[in-house]
Amino acid sequence: MRRSCTRCAALDTWSVTALVRLFRTTAFKLSLLYLAIFAVGTGLVLARLGSGVQELLDRQIKLTIQAEIDDLAEQFGSGGLGGAWRLESAITSRTLQPTSALYLLTNYAGVPLIGNVAALPEGTLDRDGIVETTYRQVGSRAPHLALARTVTLEGGFHLLVGRDIELRERLLAAVGQALITALICIAVVGLLGGLYVASRVLHRINGMTATAKTIMAGNLAGRLPIAGTGDELDRLAENLNAMLERIAELMAGLKQVSDNIAHDLKTPLTRLHNDAEQALRGAREPAQYRAALERIIEESDGLIRIFNALLMIARAEAGSGREGMTDFDAGAVTRDVAELYEPLAEEAGASLSVSIEPALPVHGNRELVSQALVNLVDNALKYGVTAEGRAPALAMADAVAPGASPEPPDGPLPAEQGDWRARGEITLSARRVGRSIEIAVADRGPGIRESDRARARERFVRLEDSRSQPGSGLGLSLASAVAHLHGGELRMEDNDPGLRVVIAIPARDTVALPGKQPPGAP
């Protein structure tokens, strides 16, 4: 018994809070607002109807009264006994008919002579025009309302003709009743409708809230329910779902990145640690310590470079490179990079050629585009020069990346001439394709399998074939981020044989970059 009561109370509390929540919904409040508007509207319509009816009846009654007065006055004529008699008989005959008409004839002192009116408020007979007055009919107790007009005839007689307006009053009362009924109906239907709509909305919102809570609790795969009605709540849910999708993607990317960072930074850190430990254990001479310390500095420099590259990618992806954007010629940037790398390529046993169309205006961050291009050329030198095409010098040049920078021997490095030159062929090109400017770095190396291409641009991803080469796996990631920052893309294509990496960005004269000022802005 007590148990069921507790449950009762609990249920009560629950339903009260649920009800309160229902009342608080926007849908319910809107329903109340509509309810009020409809009520006022209905009231106005009925009031207008009432007043219209009253006006119409009044006019009709007034016309009738006037007609009768004219008629009776005519009967009376110029007065005299004949006129009085005619008037009396006319009134008598009319009062005998079952109508709502009022007749009263008095003498000059106001003493009733004939008619069907038993009582009138004092002074009524002296008032001019048609007046609304109470009266009591002969043979009746209850006072009634009437419209009446009094005229004074020859000889001081007062003739009052009127019409009972009880019907009009009843009509007005009926209209008033209808108004009240209508208001009650509107209130009831409106409240119920409001509650229904509110509860429907609340139900869907509750569904969304519940999902949101599970997502907050860690179920990142959760998605908001969609009713399939295509209404605004559905659209909202769809957009929120798209947002959740994007967040989940980013989270996955972030997780992948942090996993990779942890893994890829562990390797150089371990090397650094080992170098220090080994120096402590084994070194005897100051020179040995010095060498160990230099190695350690090189390792830590390498780590810093990796961090810088990561930061740069993150900034490019966040779009923060946009402030430094200017107008420049993509061809000039390409030529500069080619010129910077030409001696290195030659030493690496590769030929570096350029093919640049004139007038390739782009709007962007020159530094970032140069850096992206430098990364691509770097990759081409590292992976695009096949083993048989590799000059001895390249191995030496590569050994320093990314961390170390040992001094090259004074004097030029030996450059061997031979068949391998054809294999180590790197081409930098810049050209216009439709509305895009395409800057490409092509090599004759082993290339990247199509299935690996998407993965190759992820951070820290180093494909199996490239593991033997030093590198951080960040070069293509940065190039890709830079291309995206400029509203373009990074493509990897077959160079038959070899790899062609293309940075395609919109040409300056055709497309405004997303979120950038219109052309001509500084």
Add this chain to the structure above:
Amino acid sequence: MWSMRILIIEDDAEAAGYLVKAFRESGHVADHAFDGIEGYSLARDGNYDVLIIDRMLPKLDGLSLIGGLRSQKIETPVLILSALGQVDDRVKGLRAGGDDYLGKPYAFSELLARVEVLARRKGSGTAEDTIYRVGGLEMDRLSHKVTREGREIPLQPREFRLLEYLLKHAGQVVTRTMLLENVWDYHFDPQTNVIDVHISRLRSKIDKGFDAALLHTVRGAGYMVRDGAR
């Protein structure tokens, strides 16, 4: 080696202490201020050759400090140190009146080389000279002609600019990043020895076939053009 007077305005006591010690070991005089206000009054009153100013400082930030000094017509060269190593930050720093910009973390050798270049710039007017001479090497900046001991050395335009920069700072260490910034106008690190190869090409042109080398590699720091005979 001459001695510079350097003021370091840096709120990180450990970093500042390291710098002061390192500069003193390199034979220079280094003072230290912890915040922007103290740094400002020291920089205004002291006769320093170079100011090293951190961008983030308590009381008065680095860029405002520089602006204040410049408005007082104090033109002591300023090197800005910043953890914000981005190109845009660098541009802002230089626009505020800084003369050079170095992102953290940096190698001390890099900082030293840059500070020495800045301090030297204050005194000598080498930037205005039309002819640079080191040893038997002569560069005519107007006619773009380079000769060594009367023999003309043909140079590519970029090689000319590279040599020009080295000669302008003859006797001073020039780092790879300084060359990248000033000769190629790149403010990122290509992570390879690409500069070394350019240097070795240039070296083969100006030093090959002559007794004394002019273009020297400074281990762990960079390069220097110096008259080897003296």
